[in-house]
Amino acid sequence: MLHAGFWEAMLKSVEIGLLYAIMAFGVYLTFRILDFPDLTVDGSFTTGAGIAALGITSGMNPFLATLLACIGGGLAGILTGLIHTKGKVNALLSGILMMIALHSINLRIMGRSNITLVNSETLLSPLTDGFKYEFVLVMGVVAMAIKLLLDLFLKTEIGLALRATGDNARMIRSLGVRTDTTIIIGVGLSNAMVALAGALIAQYQGFADIQLGVGMIVIGLASVIIGEAVFGHRTIVRTTLAVLLGAVLYRLIVAVALQLELDSTDLKLLTAVIVIIALTLPMIRRAVRQRADSRRRAVELMQHGGDV
Amino acid sequence: MLHIQQVCKLFNPGTADEKLALVHINLHLKQGDFVTVIGSNGAGKSTLMNVISGVTLPDIGCVHIAGRDVSAMLEHTRSRWIGRVFQDPLAGTAPSMTIAENLALAYARGRQRGLSVGVSRQRKSSFREQLEILGLGLEHRLSAKVGLLSGGERQALSLLMATFTQPSLLLLDEHTAALDPARAEMITRLTDKIVRETSLTTLMVTHNMEQAIRLGNRLIMMDKGKIILDIGADQKKQLTVEKLLREFERLRGEKFVDDRVMLGG
Numbered sequence: 001m002l003h004a005g006f007w008e009a010m011l012k013s014v015e016i017g018l019l020y021a022i023m024a025f026g027v028y029l030t031f032r033i034l035d036f037p038d039l040t041v042d043g044s045f046t047t048g049a050g051i052a053a054l055g056i057t058s059g060m061n062p063f064l065a066t067l068l069a070c071i072g073g074g075l076a077g078i079l080t081g082l083i084h085t086k087g088k089v090n091a092l093l094s095g096i097l098m099m100i101a102l103h104s105i106n107l108r109i110m111g112r113s114n115i116t117l118v119n120s121e122t123l124l125s126p127l128t129d130g131f132k133y134e135f136v137l138v139m140g141v142v143a144m145a146i147k148l149l150l151d152l153f154l155k156t157e158i159g160l161a162l163r164a165t166g167d168n169a170r171m172i173r174s175l176g177v178r179t180d181t182t183i184i185i186g187v188g189l190s191n192a193m194v195a196l197a198g199a200l201i202a203q204y205q206g207f208a209d210i211q212l213g214v215g216m217i218v219i220g221l222a223s224v225i226i227g228e229a230v231f232g233h234r235t236i237v238r239t240t241l242a243v244l245l246g247a248v249l250y251r252l253i254v255a256v257a258l259q260l261e262l263d264s265t266d267l268k269l270l271t272a273v274i275v276i277i278a279l280t281l282p283m284i285r286r287a288v289r290q291r292a293d294s295r296r297r298a299v300e301l302m303q304h305g306g307d308v
Numbered sequence: 309m310l311h312i313q314q315v316c317k318l319f320n321p322g323t324a325d326e327k328l329a330l331v332h333i334n335l336h337l338k339q340g341d342f343v344t345v346i347g348s349n350g351a352g353k354s355t356l357m358n359v360i361s362g363v364t365l366p367d368i369g370c371v372h373i374a375g376r377d378v379s380a381m382l383e384h385t386r387s388r389w390i391g392r393v394f395q396d397p398l399a400g401t402a403p404s405m406t407i408a409e410n411l412a413l414a415y416a417r418g419r420q421r422g423l424s425v426g427v428s429r430q431r432k433s434s435f436r437e438q439l440e441i442l443g444l445g446l447e448h449r450l451s452a453k454v455g456l457l458s459g460g461e462r463q464a465l466s467l468l469m470a471t472f473t474q475p476s477l478l479l480l481d482e483h484t485a486a487l488d489p490a491r492a493e494m495i496t497r498l499t500d501k502i503v504r505e506t507s508l509t510t511l512m513v514t515h516n517m518e519q520a521i522r523l524g525n526r527l528i529m530m531d532k533g534k535i536i537l538d539i540g541a542d543q544k545k546q547l548t549v550e551k552l553l554r555e556f557e558r559l560r561g562e563k564f565v566d567d568r569v570m571l572g573g
Contacts, residue, residue, distance in 0.1 A: 155425055163405060168401065173384050175414055176385075
C-alpha cells in the first residue's frame with residue numbers, strides 16, 4: 001500500500017510543516033491569546049506570498065522581499081483590528097471582510113493570478129543543493145527561533161497586556177490598557193507571521209498563486225488544536241512548542257492520508273473533519289465522564305437511604 | 309482628592325425607560341478619607357462609581373481627581389489614579405495568567421508598558437512581600453494560575469492589585485457581596501488593614517449596613533440619585549444599624565428597601 005517514496009514524502013511533510021508552523025503561531029496568537037477568531041489569515045497568507053514573489057521576480061533582494069511581505073500582512077491585520085475595534089464590527093465579520101478585500105488587493109499586487117519563481121534566486125535557494133536533511137534542520141531552527149521570540153514577547157509588559165485582553169478585557173481596561181490598541185497590535189503581529197509563512201511557502205514551492213491562502217485558517221486551527229491536544233498547553237512555552245509540533249503533525253497526517261490513495265482534492269474535507277473531531281471530542285468525553293460521575297454519586301446516595 | 313461637582317446622569321433619554329440616575333451630586337473627599345456608601349435599590353451608587361471611574365461619562369457636571377479635571381477622560385486613561393475592586397471576584401483578575409503575571413499587570417498601571425520583562429526576578433521578590441500582607445500563603449504560589457484560586461483568594465488578590473501601586477483613589481464596588489460570610493469577613497478585615505496602613509482615599513459601596521458603619525471615617529446614604537445623608541467621623545462613631553434605618557425612614561417617610569440589604573455582618 002505504501003509507495004516507495006514514503007519516507008521521502010514524510011520528510012517533505014516535515015519541511016512544509018515547519019513552514020506552516022509560522023502561520024500556526026499567528027493563528028494561535030489571535031485565536032487563543034486574543035480570543036479573536038481572525039479569518040484575515042486566508043487573505044494575508046496570499047498577500048505574503050504575492051509580495052515576496054513580485055519582489056523577487058523584479059530583482060529585489062529575497063530577504064528584503066520577505067520582509068516587505070511581513071509588513072504587508074501586518075498592515076492587513078492592523079486594518080482588520082481597526083474595523084473590529086473602531087468600527088465595532090463583529091470579529092468574525094471583520095476578518096471575512098478583510099479576507100474578501102485582500103483577494104482583490106492580492107490580484108492587484110501580483111498583477112496576475114500566478115507568479116513563478118522557478119528561475120529566481122530565493123531566500124531558500126542556498127538550501128536546495130545541500131545534504132538531505134539540511135532544509136529540515138535550518139527551518140527547524142528558524143521555527144524554534146520564532147517560537148522563542150513569541151514566548152519572550154508574551155512575557156513582556158505589552159505581551160502580558162495582550163494576554164490579559166483575551167483573558168479579561170474589563171479588568172485590563174481598569175488597569176489602564178487601551179484594549180483597542182492591544183487587539184490591533186495582536187492581529188497585526190499575527191498576520192505578519194502568517195504573511196511570512198506565505199512568503200516562505202511561495203519560495204519553497206517555487207510559485208505564488210492567488211488561491212494559495214484558501215482554507216489556511218482551518219489548517220492553522222487544526223495545527224493549534226492538534227498540537228494542544230497531543231502535546232499539552234499548561235504554559236505559554238509549552239503551548240507554542242505544541243503548536244509548532246502540531247503543524248508538523250498535521251502535515252504528516254495529510255501525507256499518510258495521501259499515501260492511502262486519498263484524492264488530494266479531498267484534503268480540505270479531511271482538514272475540516274480533523275478540526276471538528278479535535279474540537280468536539282474533548283466535549284463529548286467530558287459529558288460522558290460527567291454523566292458517569294453523577295450516576296455513581298446518585299447510586300451512592302441512594303444506598304444511604306436517599307436522605308442526605 | 310476627589311471632587312464631584314453638580315454631576316447629573318440620565319439614562320435612556322427620551323424613551324419610556326428614561327431615568328435620572330444621578331441628580332446634582334456634590335461630593336468632596338479629602339486625602340485619606342474612607343467613605344462608605346449605602347442606599348436602596350436604584351439609588352445611583354453604581355452609577356456614581358462608574359462616573360468616577362470613567363466607565364460612563366456624566367451628562368452635566370465635572371469630576372476632579374487629585375486636582376485634575378478628568379470629566380472627559382475615558383476609563384483606561386483615568387485608571388492611572390484609580391484602583392478598583394469589582395463585586396464579582398472573577399472580574400478583577402485574569403484567570404489563565406499566573407499570580408505574578410496578574411500583579412505585574414497591576415504594577416504597570418499608569419506607566420508606559422514596554423518590551424521589558426513583566427515578571428522580573430526583582431519584581432518577584434517585591435510581589436512576594438506584598439502577598440505576605442494578605443496572610444493567605446499566596447506568596448508561595450507565584451506561578452499558580454489565578455483560575456485555580458478560590459473566590460475569596462481572587463478577591464484578596466484583586467484588592468492587593470488595586471492598592472499596592474498607591475493610587476490616588478480606591479473604589480470598592482460591593483466587593484464582599486458575592487462572597488460567603490467567612491470570606492466576606494476576611495476581605496473586610498483586609499480592606500480595613502490595607503486602607504489604614506496606606507491611608508488611601510477610599511470610596512466603598514456596600515449593602516452591608518454593619519460593614520458601612522464599621523469601616524471608614526464617613527458614611528453617605530444615597531436615594532433616587534441624591535445624597536440624602538452625610539455622616540462625619542464623630543457622629544459615625546455613635547452610629548448603629550437601627551439609628552441608620554430610623555434616619556432613613558425619617559428622611560424618606562418609608563421603609564428602607566434593598567433586596568440584598570444586610571443589617572449585620
